[in-house]
Amino acid sequence: MGRGKIEIKRIENASNRQVTYSKRKNGIIKKAKEITVLCDAQVSLVIFASSGRMHEYCSPSTTYVVPVYFFLICLGLL
Amino acid sequence: MGRGKIEIKRIENASNRQVTYSKRKNGIIKKAKEITVLCDAQVSLVIFASSGRMHEYCSPSTTYVVPVYFFLICLGLL
DNA sequence: GGCCCTATATATAACAG
């Protein structure tokens, strides 16, 4: 989606990787907010950059419920 | 992004809402996978449909780490 | 419910400052 087509593989140039991370992170968070409103869904999203920085979005009703489910799912208990 | 422009507000027609949910859920999960590969990031994502159905994506390294952070973040402890 | 199709809205890669 841009001036050129890119392959979905690790971006080796650290600077480009950071720029792409920042833009796509914003894009995903925007999409998460949209599906929440459009479809009456609940979304929780956490993204860790390789730099160690973290970003997250929790739709209001998920604040308490989703993390608990999430925790259990990821541990293989659900 | 389609034949017509839509406002970002709840889709009242339940059938349309479900179709849009399904399509956008797939889109967000695809984006989550892409940023994981492109940017060496880690993503964890949980989506609840209003129907109660749930969908999730955890990039490999986040399986254990992110849910714990997520849990703490959402509880306001981080 | 899911999958295909196509026109169109959007996201974003590459670049400039």
Added chain:
DNA sequence: TCTGTTATATATAGGGC
């Protein structure tokens, strides 16, 4: 780095099966 621009790749609305 961050912000803005713009051409182009993608996502998706609406429709049919």
